[in-house]
Amino acid sequence: MGVIENEIVLFQGVDKIYNTGTVALNQLNLSVKEGEFISFLGPSGCGKSTALRMVAGLGEATKGKIEVFGKNPKDVIKTSNDVAFVFQDANLLPWRTVLDNVLLPLELRGSDKNSRKETAIKALEMVGLKDHLKSYPRQLSGGMKMRVSIARALAAKPKLLLMDEPFAALDEMTRQTLQMDLLNIWEKENMSVLFVTHNVYEAVYLSTRIAVMSARPGRLSNLIDVELPYPRERTNSKFTEYVDIASQSLEHSMGRKELG
Numbered sequence: 001m002g003v004i005e006n007e008i009v010l011f012q013g014v015d016k017i018y019n020t021g022t023v024a025l026n027q028l029n030l031s032v033k034e035g036e037f038i039s040f041l042g043p044s045g046c047g048k049s050t051a052l053r054m055v056a057g058l059g060e061a062t063k064g065k066i067e068v069f070g071k072n073p074k075d076v077i078k079t080s081n082d083v084a085f086v087f088q089d090a091n092l093l094p095w096r097t098v099l100d101n102v103l104l105p106l107e108l109r110g111s112d113k114n115s116r117k118e119t120a121i122k123a124l125e126m127v128g129l130k131d132h133l134k135s136y137p138r139q140l141s142g143g144m145k146m147r148v149s150i151a152r153a154l155a156a157k158p159k160l161l162l163m164d165e166p167f168a169a170l171d172e173m174t175r176q177t178l179q180m181d182l183l184n185i186w187e188k189e190n191m192s193v194l195f196v197t198h199n200v201y202e203a204v205y206l207s208t209r210i211a212v213m214s215a216r217p218g219r220l221s222n223l224i225d226v227e228l229p230y231p232r233e234r235t236n237s238k239f240t241e242y243v244d245i246a247s248q249s250l251e252h253s254m255g256r257k258e259l260g
């Protein structure tokens, strides 16, 4: 099989069976190209997080191959800052200020002392928190905490950002604002994003492609190319069409309805 140009992530025949016997992924095949914004959409327990975690070198495939930038994911994590992870929980240290939370991974990595503060401030600027450098996590709203968490990931200047339901705990207004801001950052920074969500609207709003996962178990049931220009208009009829396509695909993947 030839190498695909600009391929940054490859799942090839990937099975993941946990030692409890749970089959989390079954023959997952997916090729992600540079610059894509891919969402894994699927019901609870279909293996979305498992797939994302393996891209971050957390856990190994039971069978098949996963490559990130053409290498073993564990090696990529060990030797570069090219991959960053944002979780649903912002995971901030309560005794550190906003700036110090973003600085922490840079300190741990031993990056240059003089430039790291500048890098952290720039990342906080990108997420609109330049005026809150000295605040503590307890003084921030849920949305602001998530912004700090995103800034912490961006400070490493990753080429690939992995996000596991980052906005799931936020209210709808905050979620929509963060989605918009995330897209702006994605476009400006030339990053690629792998994003996990349960939310069909979120997947259609954000993604260049949606990987719909099935719970029977851990299979890719559909790949949807979302051919809509950015920024997307949620009230647009084309947007609604994609929401319908993704919803039907999701229902089909859960075995409730056959695709029309």
Ligand SMILES: Nc1ncnc2c1ncn2[C@@H]1O[C@H](COP(=O)(O)OP(=O)(O)OP(=O)(O)O)[C@@H](O)[C@H]1O
Pocket: 018, 019, 020, 022, 023, 024, 042, 043, 044, 045, 046, 047, 048, 049, 050, 051
């Ligand atoms: N460390 C683990 N050990 C054993 N089983 C696990 C482990 N992690 C996940 N699983 C199981 O693997 C399956 C897939 O889990 P995973 O978290 O990847 O799904 P998900 O699609 O991300 O679910 P959710 O949307 O609820 O987060 C589930 O049945 C889960 O219980």
